[in-house]
Amino acid sequence: MVAQKISRRNFLQGAGMGAAALFGTTFHPFSRGPSLFDRLTSRSLSVQTDDFIPDAEVSITADEKTVQILSGTPTLVWSYEGQLLSGSGVTVQNLPGIYLGPILRVQRGTKVRIYFHNNLAEDSVIHPHGLHVPEDCDGQPMQAIGPGETKIYNFQVIDRAGPYWFHPHPMGRTAEQVMFGMAGLFYVTDADEQAAVPGAAQGQFDLPVIIQDRTFDSNNQFVYNPNQLWGFLGEKILVNGTLNAAFSLEPHAYRLRLLNGSNARTYKLAWSNNMPMKVIGTDGGLLPAVQTRPYVMLMPGERVDLWANFSSLARQQVILKSLAFTPGGMGGGCRRCGMGSVGGSDTQSSAGGNGIDGMGGGGGGGGGGMGPANGTAFNVLTINVSRKTSDHPALGPLQSLEIVYGPGNVPNYYSPRPFTLEMSMMVWTINHRVYDPTEIADDEMVHLDDIEAWEWINNSTIPHPMHIHNVQFQVVKRTPPADSTTYNTANQGFLDTGWKDTVLVWPGEKVRVAMKFSPYTGMYMYHCHILEHEDMTMMRNYMIMDSMRP
Ligand code: C2O
Ligand code: CU
Ligand code: CU
Numbered sequence: 001m002v003a004q005k006i007s008r009r010n011f012l013q014g015a016g017m018g019a020a021a022l023f024g025t026t027f028h029p030f031s032r033g034p035s036l037f038d039r040l041t042s043r044s045l046s047v048q049t050d051d052f053i054p055d056a057e058v059s060i061t062a063d064e065k066t067v068q069i070l071s072g073t074p075t076l077v078w079s080y081e082g083q084l085l086s087g088s089g090v091t092v093q094n095l096p097g098i099y100l101g102p103i104l105r106v107q108r109g110t111k112v113r114i115y116f117h118n119n120l121a122e123d124s125v126i127h128p129h130g131l132h133v134p135e136d137c138d139g140q141p142m143q144a145i146g147p148g149e150t151k152i153y154n155f156q157v158i159d160r161a162g163p164y165w166f167h168p169h170p171m172g173r174t175a176e177q178v179m180f181g182m183a184g185l186f187y188v189t190d191a192d193e194q195a196a197v198p199g200a201a202q203g204q205f206d207l208p209v210i211i212q213d214r215t216f217d218s219n220n221q222f223v224y225n226p227n228q229l230w231g232f233l234g235e236k237i238l239v240n241g242t243l244n245a246a247f248s249l250e251p252h253a254y255r256l257r258l259l260n261g262s263n264a265r266t267y268k269l270a271w272s273n274n275m276p277m278k279v280i281g282t283d284g285g286l287l288p289a290v291q292t293r294p295y296v297m298l299m300p301g302e303r304v305d306l307w308a309n310f311s312s313l314a315r316q317q318v319i320l321k322s323l324a325f326t327p328g329g330m331g332g333g334c335r336r337c338g339m340g341s342v343g344g345s346d347t348q349s350s351a352g353g354n355g356i357d358g359m360g361g362g363g364g365g366g367g368g369g370m371g372p373a374n375g376t377a378f379n380v381l382t383i384n385v386s387r388k389t390s391d392h393p394a395l396g397p398l399q400s401l402e403i404v405y406g407p408g409n410v411p412n413y414y415s416p417r418p419f420t421l422e423m424s425m426m427v428w429t430i431n432h433r434v435y436d437p438t439e440i441a442d443d444e445m446v447h448l449d450d451i452e453a454w455e456w457i458n459n460s461t462i463p464h465p466m467h468i469h470n471v472q473f474q475v476v477k478r479t480p481p482a483d484s485t486t487y488n489t490a491n492q493g494f495l496d497t498g499w500k501d502t503v504l505v506w507p508g509e510k511v512r513v514a515m516k517f518s519p520y521t522g523m524y525m526y527h528c529h530i531l532e533h534e535d536m537t538m539m540r541n542y543m544i545m546d547s548m549r550p
Contacts, residue, residue: 052154054113056087063119067099073220077181098241101184106157108190114153118145127169130283130501131159132470135522141171142437161193162285163257163303175263175531179224183261196286196396206255212238213265215371227370231264231532235371237378246382251314256306260298263531266374268493270295272319281305284472284499286399295323297493299465301502301529313385320381325489327375328462405474405514416453416512421464427537434537444542446517455512456505465502469524472499473515481508502529521546
């Protein structure tokens with residue numbers, strides 16, 4: 001496959017459509033927009049602001065601060081602080097005392113302007129994960145700004161109600177910046193959602209649950225010690241930035257919106273009292289009907305919207321647990337580099353075990369080493385249900401999916417674009433390629449408004465959460481691995497109905513997704529959402545082209 005550099009022409013097509021969609025004006029290809037060179041070198045690329053009239057203006061500032069996570073010495077973190085500057089359609093809720101960024105709640109249709117101020121000592125950029133935005137608002141590594149600089153985002157929130165989020169995306173530094181605390185929620189709401197889930201309108205019954213793992217040193221500071229194969233696996237589980245998190249809730253139905261904000265750890269989530277997991281939504285919003293699962297698998301970047309009815313549990317305690325599972329393929333994998341047995345059942349309790357030491361990732365043993373293996377059981381969140389009772393909101397009719405993709409309406413359904421996931425020569429690759437910010441291959445060009453099927457083919461020994469920018473897709477087919485031993489420890493927890501932007505791909509598995517590339521043209525990205533894999537190389541550009549077809 002011949003990879004080619006982005007031509008100025010392709011870039012201008014992309015930028016042009018973005019600008020036209022953004023400003024609602026006619027695009028003149030050569031009168032507007034920076035050149036590719038400008039774009040790749042500009043320190044502070046901001047869009048023109050003349051004809052975009054925002055409904056609301058928000059500032060988000062990245063800065064260092066200290067928070068009290070453990071008792072004793074506070075922990076130095078990197079954090080987002082939000083502020084509503086003017087307008088309506090957006091609320092900004094900061095979380096005092098917690099490293100996580102603000103919760104933006106945005107009415108669908110709102111035109112937002114966001115001023116991102118970078119007060120860190122290094123480059124950064126914000127990526128709005130899951131949203132359709134013009135290319136220059138996608139927050140790609142080449143759009144990062146330096147210390148003291150500001151980037152302006154102008155976009156209309158066109159996506160349906162859903163639990164979107166935002167996080168840094170600078171070159172090679174995403175994983176560490178997220179680990180140090182930077183991530184926030186971008187909840188889009190609309191009238192359909194409020195009709196379907198009355199609790200959503202009432203706030204107090206709609207609770208975010210951001211699950212992350214962290215390691216602390218003896219002075220209570222974060223330790224970042226990623227492993228080259230698995231990424232960063234912390235020793236302790238935090239929910240909403242809190243260790244040993246506990247919620248005191250009423251005996252009501254609640255909507256718990258879970259985000260796996262971890263760099264690399266996968267969770268197999270279940271209730272301690274064995275009540276089923278009732279799922280009403282995924283990455284891109286509400287499902288057409290409630291789905292019931294014994295447990296739910298959640299990989300980094302994925303979200304799941306749970307409906308949890310505690311009304312019969314007054315004065316009881318229920319724990320959201322992560323159950324043990326076997327994440328790695330046994331015996332498969334890269335024999336050249338001897339990584340086949342990693343993640344097998346005999347390494348469950350000790351991630352520093354076979355095959356991981358010597359990877360140069362800093363894993364191994366006790367005392368500040370890597371946390372427990374992926375697949376280790378944890379308690380995630382304790383829920384103490386009070387005795388008080390009152391009415392709780394009912395669950396209304398859920399929204400339809402609007403479009404259901406299948407063989408009949410996805411042109412290349414039976415011959416999807418293949419994307420192989422492999423580690424070769426100690427480097428994570430997609431279709432044997434690594435990230436190059438200036439490169440787009442022929443098979444990474446798609447056409448505006450086309451519906452396509454892509455297929456992730458996991459030829460590696462560990463699961464990968466595959467994420468595509470600027471689309472919401474549907475999972476249309478899974479082809480399980482030939483050896484289902486490890487698969488069977490997880491597959492009852494897959495949720496393939498609904499809109500997704502990140503999907504779990506098991507070792508040996510093929511996962512086919514279908515999506516429409518619309519309404520923006522330009523260069524976007526796809527990558528593994530294990531942040532160390534992304535930073536290391538398992539990320540690529542793709543281009544949405546607005547070109548005439550024969
Ligand atoms: Cu949440 Cu490109 O990522
Ligand atoms: Cu994203
Ligand atoms: Cu990966």
